[in-house]
Amino acid sequence: MAKEEVRKQFRLADLLRTEISELAVxxxxxxxxxxxxxxxxxxxxxxxxxxLLQDDGLIYTVHGSGSFVAPPRVVKQMRLHSFTEEMKQKGLKPTTKVISAQLINDDESAIDDFVVLSEPAFRVERLRLGNLEPLSLEITYINQSVAPDLLKEDLTKSLYHILKSKYGQEVFSADEHLTPIIIDQEYAKVMKIPAGSPAIKIQRTGYNARGEEIERSISIRQGNRWDFKYSIRI
Amino acid sequence: MAKEEVRKQFRLADLLRTEISELAVxxxxxxxxxxxxxxxxxxxxxxxxxxLLQDDGLIYTVHGSGSFVAPPRVVKQMRLHSFTEEMKQKGLKPTTKVISAQLINDDESAIDDFVVLSEPAFRVERLRLGNLEPLSLEITYINQSVAPDLLKEDLTKSLYHILKSKYGQEVFSADEHLTPIIIDQEYAKVMKIPAGSPAIKIQRTGYNARGEEIERSISIRQGNRWDFKYSIRI
DNA sequence: AAGTGGTCTAGACCACGAA
DNA sequence: TCGTGGTCTAGACCACTTG
Known part of the structure; x- marks a missing residue:
């Protein structure tokens, strides 16, 4: 006998969603x-x-009057995305090339003063491709204590998936810091795009459900092929 | 006798906030x-x-066990911001220079195919400065029907404030589309920065509480002086 | 005045974690 | 097993909009 797994409010929301889809704005x-x-x-x-429907932008509510069908919107709420998922959404075939993967000690220097090591950590540098075209260069730092045997894993797979399935560490939320940059000679070579192209640098800190830091990364994303859509609320 | 205006959950959250601030992680x-x-x-x-506290990242909760004080975070949730508010947060003095403001008709061309006019609209082009340094170039489109006498207003003030106070139109949510670009000769001249600098273009659509579009804008933000910090949740 | 959404209550049962 | 958070109920009162 199958158990009822889904919360009632979700089932109701789905029912209402289809019902609303047949109404006019x-x-x-x-x-x-x-x-x-x-x-x-x-x-x-x-x-x-x-x-739930209101968060999705499907309806709006007026105190004292009622709830109504909202005009359609294109953009959905920004969510935590893995590269793999993003590629699937865009209909591109994601692949990954590992450039380097090593254990570094806490006295070694790090890029950018973004990553300051307090203990030994793994540094994984990977090139991310969509339909075999380089889209993003990612450098990820993960403390050795978080994932002791990381170097034995297949690093062409999703790091998030490895962290979750092998080490029980799930990235639950993240802070990101986004800056526009110009591709320099070094990056141009690795990513096979012209120097001087527009790009975005994202510095990111990932946390588990307990609010503990489990990952830091820097990614350089090619501007001609990447853009960011999101919606915000007051 | 003063009425109790604040919702109980907010007062409780504030009480708990101070209480939590004295506990250890x-x-x-x-x-x-x-x-x-x-x-x-x-x-x-x-x-x-x-x-509420959980949304602020102050606590985390474990089913069956309890709630606990979360490690401190730097970045707050992304919110809908006006230029004026953002400047205040960064401690800069905001000023605005109006470059042009005019009514344009629906058969005239528009930048970028982002703005497609279906009725007459105002086009306001403004340069935004922080401590007298140009930071952002903003082109805003507002339908004439939304704010009929817009050109009579003081456009060096916040457009959002004008829309709200004079026309009862409040921007409640917005979609943004962000792309990294390189500053070209034309922009370089207006913004007084070198051509070839990194920058970000933001195309934005603003909606009122009923989900109706009330504003579109394109802003070019100088990359050396702008960055974007936000946090995201699964 | 009547009907709507907004807030709050007191209590029930379930699912999960730790001992 | 017991205490915790997670979900849900039935009903109350308030604030707001509309006729």
Missing amino acids: HDPIPGERALAERFGTSRVTIRQALA | HDPIPGERALAERFGTSRVTIRQALA
Whole structure:
């Protein structure tokens, strides 16, 4: 017997999603009390489902009046993405070339003063390609204590996946710092694009669910092939 | 007699914030039931307050175990920002120079195929400075129907503020599309920086609470003086 | 005045973690 | 097993919009 795995509010949200898709923009949605009765649930749960739809930008709500179908939007909320997932979304075939992978000690210098080592860590430098074209150069630092046998893994696979499946470390949230740069000679060579091209440098710190740092990375992304879309709320 | 304006969950969150600030990282926070009893509130409300703290990255929660103080983070969640607010945060004095402001018709061409006019709209081109140094060039399009007398306003002030206070149109959310570019001769002249500098172009669409588009803009931001920090969640 | 969404309550049951 | 957080209920009252 299959168990009911999904939270009620999610199932309700999905039901409402299809129902809403057949309405016109600014059409009213049935009241919360009516929905609660119809689905045999409490009003709180209905409200949670509606909140999900609101986060997706499908509906908007006016206090004292009702909820209504919102005009369609193109861009979805920014989410934590792995390279592999991003490539799939864009319909490109992702591949990875490992340039170097080594253990470095805490007294060695690091790029950029972004990475300051307090203990021995692995440094993995990889070139990321989509349909065999270089799109991004990534340098990742992971403390040895986080993933002791990292160098034995297949580093052409997703580092996130390795961290999660082999070491139980899941990247749950991340801080990113984004700067526009110009590709210099050195990068141009590695990435096989002309020097002087526009690009973006992203410095990133990844945390697990407990808010502990488990990864730092620097990635250089080719500007002609990368762009960033996101939406923000007040 | 002053009315109690603030939602209980917000007051609770503030109380807990100060309480948590005196604990050490990974220290446990009292259980939800205990907090509910202590503050004479229901557990639901306590949970809402804790959710606020979790969004701020102050605590993390482990199912079946408890809630704990999270390690400190530098970056806060990305929010919808006006230029003026951003400058204040960085401690710079914001000023604005209006380059041009005019009504254009729907048959005139527009930059970039980003802006496609379906009705007459105002085009406002402004240079934004921090401590008198040019930081950003902004071209904003606002439909005439949204703000009929826009050209009579003081356009060195915040457009958002004008839209809100004079026309009751508040920008509630926005989609942004970000691309790295290289400053060309034309931009170099206006912004008084060398051609070939790194920069970021942001194409932005602003919406009101009903999800209706009220503004489009293109801004060119000098890369040496601008960067973007944000955090993301799975 | 009536109907809507916004906030809050008191209590129930479930799923998970630690001892 | 017991205490914790996670989900849900039924119902109350308030704030707001609309006729």
